[in-house]
Amino acid sequence: MKLTKILTKKLTSFWLLSLAAVAFVFLLGAIMSFIQLTYTFQQQKVTELEIMLVEHSKQLEQNQFSTWLPPLLSAYNAVDFSLSQGDKIVYEYHHDNLNIAKNSLTLYQNQLDNGLQLSLTMPPPFALHHLGWPELVIVIIGFIAIGIFVRFGHGWYSRELDGIEQLALRSKLILEGDLVQAAQVPTNGKPRMINRAISKLLSDLDDAHKERGRLDQFIRKDTFLDKQTQIGNGIFFQNRLDALSHNQKMIAHGVLMLIEFDDMDLVEEELGESGLKAMFTLTTEAITAVLAQYEDSIFARRSYQQLVIVVPQLSLAEADQLAQRVLKTCLALPFYGLGNPDNFLHLGSAFFKAGDLQVQLIEEAEMALRAAQLQRVNNWFMYDKGAVDEEIAKGSVRWRSFLENALVAKRFFTLQQAIVDSDNRILHYEIFSRARDHQGNDVRATLFIPMANKCGLMPQIERQILEQVLFGLMPKNTATYCINLSLDTLVSRAFVRWIQSTLLEHRPLASRLIFEVSEDIIVKHQNNPALVKSLDMLRKMGAKLAVDHVGQHVVGTHYIQEHHFDLVKLHRSIVRQVHQRSENQLFIRSLIGGLYRAEVKVIAEGVECFEEWQTLKILGVSAAQGEYLDQIVES
Structure with a gap:
């Protein structure tokens, strides 16, 4: 786009310069033609004077030149006139009232037929001419007309080039995969035929994506x-x-x-x-x-x-x-x-x-x-x-007391699991949480998270976990970390304000964070403005977005591209023994096919054996995590 704008400015500047050059050449030619024409006209007048002198010298006496020649020379605006025959001056004329520099005067000397020699000094033909009001009005009107034409031409030219730039912008967005934004660009690009063709193709592509989503959902429904x-x-x-x-x-x-x-x-x-x-x-x-x-x-x-x-x-x-x-x-x-x-x-x-x-x-x-x-x-x-x-038997009051004490004492800690790509290289780490009771025993997340959701304490817990990642783990290495966020956390104003100010203060860390949200949350609450705003804010800050538990419910997958998720994580129910279950393989193929050409990576969780991992790689899964891959990383 920068190159297109530079070329557009250069083209506009070239057009204005060309127009100015044409106007200058036209004006210069007009001036030169005017000067040449006036000199030619003056030369014709001098020639006519010579003819008159020759004829009158034959018919009249020489002393009669003074009767008719002065008015004629005055009409010619002559400065000096001399008519001689040999060394004898026949007639002389001088006029000193003209305020014209002597170095700009024009001297005409010629030998006449009857032996007379003529010497005539005259001012430039245009020197004594002054523009009157009619001429000034015509000149002003002409310049105004030229200005209006240039202004109109520049506006028309700019509008045409703006249309080309809009086409370039839409093309850039399409190449970057941002089809929604490309469809929302004003449709007054030019050439209009090309712009309408792009709009139609974008509309057809959107319909095709929706149809593909409906087909994926049909396959999932028919299978599960x-x-x-x-x-x-x-x-x-x-x-x-x-x-x-x-x-x-x-x-x-x-x-x-x-x-x-x-x-x-x-x-x-x-x-x-x-x-x-x-x-x-x-x-x-x-x-x-x-x-x-x-x-x-x-x-x-x-x-x-x-x-x-x-x-x-x-x-x-x-x-x-x-x-x-x-x-x-x-x-x-x-x-x-x-x-x-x-x-x-x-x-x-x-x-x-x-x-x-x-x-x-x-x-x-x-x-x-x-x-x-x-x-x-x-x-x-x-x-x-x-x-x-x-x-399990703890009541809600005891769970709330336990969780609040754990928050105050900061007894929540993190565990991490590596996500490995098809070449067994570590892409990033997923963060899991644990709590520790008064006796020092670990409490599983599967136990305290449901109670934390019921008590409304998940935003505080996940903030404490995120602080440990930001200020405990990330300064020690350059790895990327994936953190799960609940619905309560994403719609909590206090948490959103905190994470926004923190990421603004530590901007380089944002690109090393992946925020993971459950598919169930996205599908059920995708029209929640607070949720959508929070996800957009995290993405604009530079963090990546991931959706997990994909396949846990039979729903369409159109939301993945609508909310610009970077990673899709398959639920372990789809991954478990996938090498023996053709239905699960069909679902994975359908999902990856629906995300064709989208910059979305598909990750599997819960890989427990070599056969599962090999089958997933054959199906096109980008990376995975699980017990089997943990053993590979440790070895």
């Missing part, structure tokens, strides 16, 4: 969603359950619920296929509304007549309350008077802790479901596992 209920299918459930486990052991606590409908054949006979579909639709919508307040909850259809719910980070008391609410909500729907209304719906729950086996958890949930069915009434049953972890 149940066609009848539009909730997760068996593959989706297994992927998400695998993401909550490591080496077949659960990595957090929570509850798993199985909901089963009895006598489905009788219901289908009474309602028909469309009625049965409507029943499932109403049921799933009601349960989804109940689960809306639980983050990271999993809701899927496990089989033809069985639904499954998994809610991590839930205490045992909260799990009991949730089971009662789900059963009560389902029984309140209008179609449960069909079939056997008193023994139609059963719910079995199994509470799990970190370290419980995944297979054992499903068996316990199925045992609880069988126990509920044996009671022959619509009921729910919780599998009794015995003692519950003390950390």
Whole structure:
């Protein structure tokens, strides 16, 4: 763009200089022509005088020259006149009243036919001419007309070149990949045909991107969603359950619920296929509304007549309350008077802790479901596992007290995990947080983050973590760090003001920061002006943006380019055993294809074996993190 502006200015200057040169040459030629014409006219007058002298010298006496020659010489504005024959002066004339410098006078000398010699001194033909008011008015009007023409020409020329610069600006934005900004540039660029063609292509490209997003979403729906209920299918459930486990052991606590409908054949006979579909639709919508307040909850259809719910980070008391609410909500729907209304719906729950086996958890949930069915009434049953972890059993008041004390005492600390590219080089580090209790024991983030969200303390916690990164880790090296931010933090005015002033004060550190936001937050709150403003501010400060947990929910991916994310991180449920799951491979191919030509890197999290990493590299994933890659980095 700078080169285009320089060329435009040079072209405009060349045009003005050329116009000035043409005007100067034209004016100089006019002046020279005028001078030449006046001299020619004067020469003609002198020639006529010579002819008259020759004729009169033959017809008249020589002493009669004084009767007619002085008025004629006065009319010619002659200064000196001398007519001689040999050494004898026939007639002389002098006029000294003209205020003209002698060195500018013109001398004419000639030998006439009858032996007479003529010597005539005259002023320049234009010396005695003075411009009158008519001439001055004409000259002024002429210069004004020239000025108006130059002004109009310069304006027209500038407008035409501005149109070319707008085309250059749009072209630059397109080459930089900023298609949205290119489409918003004023569409008065010239040539207009080219400008309209660019606008049409941008519009078609935007439609193609949206269509590609819809196709990606369709592929994801067809792969991971149940066609009848539009909730997760068996593959989706297994992927998400695998993401909550490591080496077949659960990595957090929570509850798993199985909901089963009895006598489905009788219901289908009474309602028909469309009625049965409507029943499932109403049921799933009601349960989804109940689960809306639980983050990271999993809701899927496990089989033809069985639904499954998994809610991590839930205490045992909260799990009991949730089971009662789900059963009560389902029984309140209008179609449960069909079939056997008193023994139609059963719910079995199994509470799990970190370290419980995944297979054992499903068996316990199925045992609880069988126990509920044996009671022959619509009921729910919780599998009794015995003692519950003390950390899980803490109440909200105790959690708030613990978190506030940890903030005051600065007992939050950081851990980091390397993100490695396809050549096993470290790109950056992701920061994880831990808390330390009074006894010096570490408290997992999976335990305190849900309670911190409930207590509204996440902005203070994440600020303390970010301070440790900015002023503890970053001065010691040149590495880049990735930090997770929650919704409460991003919409907190106090946090946003602090991070903005801090990054302004430490501007070089901004380029070494990556702020990571969950896909669920972006999709659900993408119209929140405070969230969008915070993300734009961080990006303009020089930091990069990343979206994680991609693939955890079945949503479109158009938001990735709309919010200018630099990194996309696949959820571990998509990465787990990807080499054995063609559905997950299809999703990854679709995602990478949708981001074609966009400057977005796709990263995988939770890589645990060589086969997973090799498959991801073949699919086009740029980098990854996980237990397997940690071993490579350490070695």
